[in-house]
Amino acid sequence: MDGKPIDAFDKAFELAARLSEAMRQALTERGLTERRAEVIYLLARAGALVQRDLAEALGCSPRHVTGLIDTLQQDGLVKRTPHPADRRAVHVVLTEPGAETARWMTRHRHDSARTILGDLPATDLAAFTRVADRILGHVTQAKRENRS
Amino acid sequence: MDGKPIDAFDKAFELAARLSEAMRQALTERGLTERRAEVIYLLARAGALVQRDLAEALGCSPRHVTGLIDTLQQDGLVKRTPHPADRRAVHVVLTEPGAETARWMTRHRHDSARTILGDLPATDLAAFTRVADRILGHVTQAKRENRS
DNA sequence: GTACATAGTGAAGTAGCTTCACTATATTTG
DNA sequence: CAAATATAGTGAAGCTACTTCACTATGTAC
Numbered sequence: 412m413d414g415k416p417i418d419a420f421d422k423a424f425e426l427a428a429r430l431s432e433a434m435r436q437a438l439t440e441r442g443l444t445e446r447r448a449e450v451i452y453l454l455a456r457a458g459a460l461v462q463r464d465l466a467e468a469l470g471c472s473p474r475h476v477t478g479l480i481d482t483l484q485q486d487g488l489v490k491r492t493p494h495p496a497d498r499r500a501v502h503v504v505l506t507e508p509g510a511e512t513a514r515w516m517t518r519h520r521h522d523s524a525r526t527i528l529g530d531l532p533a534t535d536l537a538a539f540t541r542v543a544d545r546i547l548g549h550v551t552q553a554k555r556e557n558r559s
Numbered sequence: 560m561d562g563k564p565i566d567a568f569d570k571a572f573e574l575a576a577r578l579s580e581a582m583r584q585a586l587t588e589r590g591l592t593e594r595r596a597e598v599i600y601l602l603a604r605a606g607a608l609v610q611r612d613l614a615e616a617l618g619c620s621p622r623h624v625t626g627l628i629d630t631l632q633q634d635g636l637v638k639r640t641p642h643p644a645d646r647r648a649v650h651v652v653l654t655e656p657g658a659e660t661a662r663w664m665t666r667h668r669h670d671s672a673r674t675i676l677g678d679l680p681a682t683d684l685a686a687f688t689r690v691a692d693r694i695l696g697h698v699t700q701a702k703r704e705n706r707s
Numbered sequence: 708g709t710a711c712a713t714a715g716t717g718a719a720g721t722a723g724c725t726t727c728a729c730t731a732t733a734t735t736t737g
Numbered sequence: 738c739a740a741a742t743a744t745a746g747t748g749a750a751g752c753t754a755c756t757t758c759a760c761t762a763t764g765t766a767c
Binding site: 414415416417418419420421422423424425426427428429430431432433434520521523524525526527528529531533534535536537538539540541542543544545546547549550551 | 562
Binding site: 462 | 744746748
């Protein structure tokens with residue numbers, strides 16, 4: 412066994428559940444939630460974002476972004492700065508502690524990957540990625556179908 | 560690329576996010592949530608369960624199980640029956656519609672697996688499972704460490 | 708049979724999220 | 738350029754999934 416589709420499929424779901432639980436736990440120790448971490452990740456990548464774009468990227472309502480940024484700002488991880496061209500909009504940028512958190516996230520991700528998967532053959536990892544991509548292709552396809 | 564640990568690791572997280580989203584969506588169309596589906600799955604497997612054991616299996620508070628069973632009962636998927644030996648406890652069992660829902664879940668799972676992964680070589684699926692197991696081993700280990 | 712543990716539930720509260728209504732500013736258009 | 742319309746953000750209110758705490762009813766142990 413373990414070469415059958417259903418086994419791999421079930422394994423993927425188990426992985427999904429445990430991984431997000433583990434992630435949640437690691438983030439909690441740093442005083443973060445998945446959502447807040449996502450904001451930090453997006454800001455680290457983009458440099459600065461308007462709340463509207465954050466809502467788009469996060470797939471949540473603009474109203475909720477307000478709250479997210481509120482608490483992130485209270486925690487000193489981001490700051491609201493005036494948008495250079497649009498006085499309605501708010502530029503959200505990482506503070507230095509926020510940027511350090513982003514670096515920690517990256518470091519942690521790479522370290523975990525190396526620790527957990529470092530000694531597996533590249534062929535296994537490549538096969539894993541192939542199967543994962545196949546599943547991803549189908550779930551994102553389904554998503555688009557529902558959107559139209 | 561794609562043979563590197565970090566790529567597989569990131570892929571696993573993307574898989575986790577998309578898969579639970581896809582799951583949530585499929586369940587919504589049947590009027591279920593992940594939690595309610597989990598209850599149905601557990602009941603289908605065990606035959607009957609006391610709410611206390613459900614709370615244990617779900618990893619949530621007994622109080623929350625009360626609410627979960629309330630709505631599931633309103634929807635006609637489960638029923639509360641007196642526990643044969645303990646008058647404090649409640650035996651929760653699936654109704655016929657509940658059992659049918661459980662069968663639908665199983666069918667849907669198998670069909671999806673076949674559709675999505677059916678034509679991939681068994682060696683890829685086996686490699687996928689190996690990598691998934693490696694990750695699972697680490698996250699559950701971490702969980703136990705934190706527990707002690 | 709008194710003391711203590713356990714199963715379930717009401718009441719109240721938290722976190723994450725939504726919609727709706729409103730203000731302030733931008734953009735379009737006649 | 739003035740009027741109409743669209744857009745960025747936020748307050749208010751509300752929903753869902755969950756928790757803890759206090760309480761009742763029952764079971765178990767000494």
